[in-house]
Amino acid sequence: MVVIVRPHQLPDGRSALFLIPQSVHAALSGDLASHWGNGDFASLVHPEVVWPAIFHHDDGWIPVDKAPPVDPDTRRPVSFLDSPAADSHAIWTRSIEGAARISPFAQYLIAEHFMMLREHSHSADSEAGRTFLAKYEELTEGYRDRWESLHPLCSEAEVKLAVGQLRFFDWFSLWLCLADRTEPHTLEVPPDDAPLRITPCEDGVMWTDPWPWTVDDMHVCVGGWLVPDRDYEDTDDVLREMTDWRRLHWRLIPKP
Incomplete structure (x- = not known):
């Protein structure tokens, strides 16, 4: 529930x-969004809001990132991919509410992102899923109304693109974090789902074609705890092993 387990x-x-930690993955998504918008790739919509929304969209996980629960069946730390719906909703709600310090538009974007995740999940028709969706279908309109009262020129196309950008950078970061990538992969970039081809090379170097950033190369990283792959009794057992903090590094460069 709490972390990416790789x-x-x-x-x-x-x-x-x-x-x-989920919050570290979100920071990577924000790093990937930095300097974005070269060539045919659209720059961030309202970057003063959309960039921090991308960076902080998983801040609701921070209180629990530090204490991974253990699955009683596998006896391994629980991945966010296996988070029960009700638990995810409580965490997502903290993320949405916390984004108020950025902007009501940030709240809108993050709420829309999590609503889409729930709508496309197996628990969309569960009681918890329906309750979450109904709650935020109403609240998102208020977030957007407050934003547009200050920024009336925010078009429907801009709003749609901003949501798509948050979701794209979230997935880009997850793709890097979830596994050791060795095969080329194509990411679809909004608004026109332009293909972005990533080709892993040696030592964390990744060729990128076409080149979407306004700088010559991008060096990004994440940190996490390296723990033994063994049976764990409980969270305290995991915490005792969380002493070895490591980093993963990637260098994205234009394809030669």
Whole structure:
């Protein structure tokens, strides 16, 4: 529920788990959004709001990022991918409410993002799913109304693009974090779903074609705890192993 759980192979052949906090993954999504908008790729809509919304969209996880729960069946730290709907809703709500310090438009974008996640999940028709969606279908209109009372020139196309940009950078970051990527992959970039081809090379270098940033290259990283891949009794058992903080680095460069 709390972290990205990434399998990791140690040099001696033992298996380990790399636990990446959700808030750290979100910071990576914000880093990837920096300097965006080269060539045919659209720059961030209202970057003074959309960039911090991307960076902070998972801040609701911060209180629990530090104490990963253990799945009683697998006896491993619980991945966010297996988060029960009700737990996710409480965390998402903290993210949405916390974004008020940025802007009501940030609240709108983050709420729309989480609503889309729920609408496309298996629990969309559950009682918890329906309750969450009904609540934020109403609240999002208020967020947008407050934003547009200050920024009346925010068009429907801009709003749609801003939501798409948050979701794109969230997925780009997750794609990097969830596994050791060795095969080329194409990401679809809004607003026109333009293809962005990422080709992993050695030492964390990734060729990128076409080049979407306004700088010559992009060096990004995430941090997380490396823990043994073993049975855990409870959260305290995991916490005792969370002493080895490591970083993953990537250097994105234009394809030669």
